Each structure stands twice: as structure tokens, then as C-alpha cells.
Amino acid sequence: MNTHTLSLPQIAVLATGGTIAGRAGDASKTAGYKAGVVGVDDLLDAVPGLDAVARIHAEQIASIDSKDMSTALWTTLASRINALLAQDDIDGVVVTHGTDTLEETAYMLHLTVKSAKPVVLTAAMRPSTALSADGPLNLLNAVTVAASNDAAGQGVLVAFNNQIHSARDVTKISTYAVDAFRSPETGVLGFVQDGRVEFQRSVTKPHTTASQFVVTEAWPMVEIVASYADASRVTVDALVAAGVKGIVVSGTGNGSIHATLTQALMDAVKAGVAVVRASRVGSGHVMRNGAASDDALGTVSAGTLNPYKARVLLMLALAAGSEDAVVLQRLFDTY
């Protein structure tokens, strides 16, 4: 190693699988491949110029399609990231992940990583074997962001398709396009292109070192139900009978809920289940006492968190012992 190499930041790349590590039978295939089969060393070898950006410490944490993400793996991942970032010789972390549940893992880490050092998730829409695979450039850009001083203290980030998003706001918006992520109400945090990292705004809600949440091994059962024409009470009743601790409703519009489902949820609240109203719309916020009266129902409004992120926050809050609707509402207003 020469002096220049030694002065480069050391970035830990933790691989979990996903399409970025996917392999198909032929290069024309961008669907119909197997996700999570290419190892982290091969992912890194496919990125020219990486050694000019950072020294890399690589670990294979899992090899899964992220549709199969589990809370047990979240515990492993968050714990490993916290341990690595506590080391003086690690300057940042990159996580390679599938796109399907990336926004959930990213928000979970945003609330449970206890370091100001950069943590950047990335992924790909095309498998590693595809013509014009997007994984290598996304990985190079993610390492570039993680190695940037400007990324410190910004919370967990997602680097994808030259954009930098906050873990809190980012969501997948396309089933096939390479431009697959948006932050609907807030927009991108910044850009990364050709080695240049530029932030245009910073995150205001608390995260990482300012978050009160810690990663848990005892994730409470929290499920998501949706409201739609003719929505019945069958699912909610079955969940309550199964001992669910929290329910997030993917409501219509501004978190409105079918009358039949509303009655079932009121009964769930009476049975001690925490109920959060989110929206299936994909952008906008759900106002407290807006399209439904949270005061009357005993529910909590999710604000700008989509149902999947609302579930993450509700699980962490319940795991920390916050069950009261007033306390939960304050947490949803804060985070």
C-alpha cells in the first residue's frame, strides 16, 4: 500500500443479496433471474476504480431476495453496523440490498444506528448478468457517498441512480425502471455523479445518534391491513385473535377507513392493540383528526410515513414499551 492508499477512508461493504447480486441465464434477461446469488467479492470486482475511492472491508451478511427480509436479519444487520462503526478504522458502511424492502431496512437503520458516520444503502434493478446492469455504478456511487465527509450526520442514506435519498422519505416507485426510487414529499437530498457528492438539503427529523430507539431482538407482532371497497373485518379480527400488538392501516386518501373496518379497528383498540392510520396513496400526509377522528377512534396518524415505514416505527416504539396512543402520536409526530 502506498501513502495515498492508506489515507483513503475505509468503508465496510455489507452484502445482503438482492437483484444487485442476481444472476440470469442470459444477458438479455432483466426479469426472471435469481436474486442474491453473487457473493460480495464478485460484486466488488465488477466495479472499476473502487480502490481509488476507498479501502474496502467486505462482509457477506446474507444472500437473500429482499422480499424475504426478516426482523431477525434486521437485528443482525443493525448490530453488525453498530459494531463496525464503533471501530476507529471504519469510516462508513455501505449495505447492498434488494430494492423491494430497501426502504424498510433503511428506515429501521436510520432509527437504530448509533453513529454519525455515513451509512449508505444501495441496490440494483437489473441483475449483475444483464446488459446495462445498474449495480456496479450504484455500488461505486454508494461507496463514494459513504467516503464523503459531507455524508456524516445525515442519517442513513440511499444512493441509487445518481441520487441520494434520506432513509426516512425514500420509497420504491417502479416495478421495472432503473430510476426506481423517489422521496415523494421531500425530494432528493442530493446527487452523486462521477465522484462528486453534492447535498442540497439536510434531514431535520431525529435519527441515528439523536434517535431514542435501539435495535431489538424481540420485535412485536405488527401487521398491515388495507382499506378498499367492501373491506371486511375478517383480517383484523383474525389478527387480534392471533395476539397482534399493533396494526397499521393502509387507508384510502388521507387515511380514511371503510366503516366496517373502522368498527373492527375500534374493537382492536379496546382490546389493547395500537392502531396507526397511514395512506395507500403513495404521497402526502395523513393528518391527525383529518379524514377520521383519531380522538374518537383511539388511533394514531402516521403523518408522512408510508404504511411500511409506519410499521417499522410502531414496532420499535412498542418494543421500547410505548403503547399509549398519546405517546405513540408524539413519536410519530417527532420521527
Ligand code: ASP
Ligand atoms: N426481489 C429483488 C429484491 O428485493 C428485487 C431487487 O433487488 O430489485 O431482492
